Amino acid sequence: MPDTSPHSLAILGAGPVGLEAAALAVELGFDVHVFERGEVGDHVIAWGHVSMFTPWSMNVGPASARLLARDGWTAPPGDSCPTGLELVERVLQPLAASASLKSRVHTHSQVVHVSRHGVRKNDHSTAAQRHAHPFRMLVRDGGGRESVLHARALLDASGTFGQPNRAGTGGIPGRGESYLAPQMSYHPDDVRGLRRERHAGRTTLVIGGGASAATTVIALAELAREAPVTRAVWVTRRDTPGFTGETANDSLPARAALYAQGRALQQGASEAVRWQGGCEVEGIEYNSATHRYRAQLATAAGARVEEADQVIVNCGYGPDNAIYRELRVHECYETLAPMKLAAALQGAGTSDCVSIPAFGADQFANPEPDFYIVGAKSYGRSSDFLLRTGYMQVADVLARLAETAGLRAAQEA
Ligand SMILES: Cc1cc2nc3c(=O)[nH]c(=O)nc-3n(C[C@H](O)[C@H](O)[C@H](O)COP(=O)(O)OP(=O)(O)OC[C@H]3O[C@@H](n4cnc5c(N)ncnc54)[C@H](O)[C@@H]3O)c2cc1C
Known part of the structure; x- marks a missing residue:
């Protein structure tokens, strides 16, 4: 021994x-x-x-x-x-x-x-x-x-x-996601600082409906004020504005403010942010000629495609x-x-x-x-x-x- x-x-x-x-x-x-x-x-x-x-x-x-x-x-x-x-x-x-x-x-x-x-x-x-x-x-x-x-x-x-979770429906990677994972981001990136060049003046698809995703989208909306034409498309599984874990009379004011800002963006507070609720990610493709991503989404109204220059997955x-x-x-x-x-x-x-x-x-x-x-x-x-x-x-x-x-x-x- x-x-x-x-x-x-x-x-x-x-x-x-x-x-x-x-x-x-x-x-x-x-x-x-x-x-x-x-x-x-x-x-x-x-x-x-x-x-x-x-x-x-x-x-x-x-x-x-x-x-x-x-x-x-x-x-x-x-x-x-x-x-x-x-x-x-x-x-x-x-x-x-x-x-x-x-x-x-x-x-x-x-x-x-x-x-x-x-x-x-x-x-x-x-x-x-x-x-x-x-x-x-x-x-x-x-x-x-x-x-x-x-x-x-x-x-x-x-x-x-x-160990970030994958974006695909059911918790397993969507079609093509595993292959593209190394070139996408799975964390709340510093989009106004270190990663500014990747996002300024471009469209970023943010997938996820929690505090990390809200943090990312709020930062992208702020970036849009400094760098016009910056856009965020925010897709969540939840089909109504809001967040799981949000409580009335939150004892942490900074957390309440984060959720309130996130909710306001879902409800159209910024021209730079378009929120799409009720989405399950079926697959993600990358077109190496246009350098753009295409995410295939399933919604209650049918299939839908979102295109973007960058993808940030914040799914926990x-x-x-x-x-x-x-x-x-x-x-x-x-x-x-x-x-x-x-x-x-x-x-x-x-x-x-x-x-x-x-x-x-x-x-x-x-x-x-x-x-x-x-x-x-x-x-x-x-x-x-x-x-x-x-x-x-x-x-x-x-x-x-x-x-x-x-x-x-x-x-x-
Ligand atoms: C964006 C974000 C904001 C948050 N904000 C708050 C907040 O405001 N307040 C709050 O209370 N909590 C917050 N949290 C939640 C939580 O408190 C933090 O995640 C915190 O970092 C957890 O601390 P930890 O020590 O448990 O783990 P971690 O901080 O995750 O540390 C784990 C360490 O283990 C190392 N490690 C991993 N695998 C191995 C291995 N195999 N061998 C050796 N080392 C390994 C890692 O490199 C890391 O340094 C936040 C979380 C996130 C993601």
């Missing part, structure tokens, strides 16, 4: 939740290491130009704040909303560079697979028997070199942003469950989130993510002992995850792990 410290903890992903878990784990006395596929805060950097709808006070984890305060960090004004990039630059990067975490955060280290050393998923082993076998991780660096590392406990905080994200295929994880058949948490979320009786509790460590437990999925990934395909919830999750889960590892007792003694 590999020689593994009983307090070893591996965290997948150096996003806000993974780093909050690392900060707390250091406090509790774990021998923690964070493995990050790209740069620190990689996913948040990708949407760094977007203004967050939660204020600073909800975006910084308590253990992160304590650790940073030791280096003289002062919290930004609580009620203003940062951009994603500000969160990375003012919190995530300083955290990862702090004396406590510097040697523990490994960037360009993708965890490709996790399992248990010497025992397979389908071996007839009890949880206690499996517990005796440390986790085994296959880690790949930026140059493709692979190494094997072991740990006693594992937190998967690798998010969902790296889902978890990469291939990483833990060899572990025993009970997943929800609807959202792919860990089953107990998914059931608790469904039973919460509210779609307002601000009022959804963190639910406690029991709801995160899997048949696989000491393996927890936290952060945005713990919600599977559901999009209503908030950072604040993730910070509460890691507090609960680490308290449980510390207890199992005898660390809490050691701290309290």
Whole structure:
């Protein structure tokens, strides 16, 4: 059996939740290491130009704040909303560079697979028997070199942003979509900044009906004011203006404003935006002579075609469950989130993510002992995850792990 410290903890992903878990784990006395596929805060950097709808006070984890305060960090004004990039630059990067975490955060280290050393998923082993076998991780660096590392406990905080959903009807790629995917975009692009040249003075087809799509279309409408002839064609599956998850008297004013602006654009507030509701994407073609896309759509009124110079698909994200295929994880058949948490979320009786509790460590437990999925990934395909919830999750889960590892007792003694 590999020689593994009983307090070893591996965290997948150096996003806000993974780093909050690392900060707390250091406090509790774990021998923690964070493995990050790209740069620190990689996913948040990708949407760094977007203004967050939660204020600073909800975006910084308590253990992160304590650790940073030791280096003289002062919290930004609580009620203003940062951009994603500000969160990375003012919190995530300083955290990862702090004396406590510097040697523990490994960037360009993708965890490709996790399992248990010497025992397979389908071996007839009890949880206690499996517990005796440390986790085994296959880690790949930026140059493709692979190494094997072991740990006693594992937190998967690798998010969902790296796994965008496809546009096609039924959730599978539309005809031609897989071939064209590398040249289209699947994220809320910075259409007024980095990607301006691709969109200014052109027509962009935006597919999707959630907050990311609204963010993209609002930015395109603003671009149209600066660069005439810019146009957006916005197609959604929903056939009436509005958004799933929109609540009356939203406690987050910035989110309410985003939805209100999106709804106004659907109702014709800008000449530059044409909204087409009730559409299912059948297929997408690209004409390499005209450099234009043609999306074939099915609507209640019959088939329809939309043409555009660029396509942005913002149809949500889902978890990469291939990483833990060899572990025993009970997943929800609807959202792919860990089953107990998914059931608790469904039973919460509210779609307002601000009022959804963190639910406690029991709801995160899997048949696989000491393996927890936290952060945005713990919600599977559901999009209503908030950072604040993730910070509460890691507090609960680490308290449980510390207890199992005898660390809490050691701290309290
Ligand atoms: C556009 C947008 C705006 C949002 N705005 C808000 C907001 O205002 N307020 C709010 O509370 N929430 C918001 N969210 C939701 C959510 O809080 C964020 O998605 C947040 O980034 C989730 O944090 P996380 O740490 O769970 O995951 P992520 O930030 O997604 O971090 C996961 C990390 O894991 C890494 N990774 C992935 N796979 C691997 C692997 N195999 N091995 C190693 N590393 C890996 C990634 O590179 C990434 O750095 C927003 C989301 C989006 C997309």
